[in-house]
Amino acid sequence: MARNLHDHILQTASALFYSQGIKATGVDAIVKAAGTTKMSLYKYFPSKDDLVLAHLSKSRDAMLNRILAGVELRASEPKQKLLAVFAVFDELLSSPEFRGCPFINASAEFAEASNPVQLAAAEFSDTFREILADLARQAGAQDSESLSRQLAMLISGAIVSEQMRRQSGAMRTAAAAANILIEQSLSRAEPA
Amino acid sequence: MARNLHDHILQTASALFYSQGIKATGVDAIVKAAGTTKMSLYKYFPSKDDLVLAHLSKSRDAMLNRILAGVELRASEPKQKLLAVFAVFDELLSSPEFRGCPFINASAEFAEASNPVQLAAAEFSDTFREILADLARQAGAQDSESLSRQLAMLISGAIVSEQMRRQSGAMRTAAAAANILIEQSLSRAEPA
């Protein structure tokens, strides 16, 4: 149950937003699923927009924590950590609840460039890429910026690929490509 | 003007769907922008869903034609054609009207797996990848299936990356990675 109604509503809304889409999820559906009322929802969230942004913020934290914890759990050396990121995402994509990336999807649902949802999505994208850039730098990559961008593209590409064709093993195919790109970058950075 | 009202409505709707999102575009807005009436729209398209599917079909044809023609224009050898695909997309991404991939976006807007929109998006994704696989095979790639999947991921990843941060040159960064992957695949396929 909910010791905290605010969090319970957010948790319920977050699950619905992710699984059904944000615009496809009405306030009434959230209220019904959470077993509460509109009045309570609007007590904690002034508008649906606020709830959406809270959902994205929560998703961002959960995603970053999962990535960082998963990487730390799987590898200790920077180069292995880069590859571990793909293993973490492979696990994510294997879940039956997987419905793509919350930020990519939100970005597609809210087209206007100035929309706060767009900004949140772009911010997450940047943060994630910086994590990869840090790891690439620690691993001694030649051009950690380019490499991190390329790895990020492989991951988001694998996500949308798996979204369209489930159980296609997209993230493992992406990891194979990542392995090549990483090796290339490291071999050039460390001349004999 | 429109010699053909059906096509004129579809063209207008297609532009709005792409630039503003499908769910964000009401029938009234389409009718107003096309300078016609709802009665005429519903004469040619039994429902908004039909119009949406027609839009995706039109977008698929336009996209495939643009890719194939652009590749043919830029290169004659299979390996160069693979790289030319990235040049075609780089041009696409540079347009001020660029708003991401119509199929990735539509897939995000209509979450249900059984939705016809999802099927259309998946179908395009497959077709595009097969084009890449053909080129990879012609180029003599070792594992044309894997390579084509990886290149497709780089492209869709670059698209969503550019969607979140405009003017980031994402497709050129993706092309650099593609170049490495292609070289690797060809060198392994043609042993000395």
Added chain:
DNA sequence: AATAATACATACCGGTCTGTATAGTTGCAA
């Protein structure tokens, strides 16, 4: 026991959505 905070129940508001009904207008062809 009195008070205050929290949450629930329900009805409602204005607006927008897809889709339809009805009537009027234009242009072209026999």
Added chain:
DNA sequence: TTGCAACTATACAGACCGGTATGTATTATT
């Protein structure tokens, strides 16, 4: 000139949207 088909104009149905108003039940604190 008449007739017919395509198109326009406009109003409306019915559902759903986000958001609010009013009032009640429950619980904790004092």
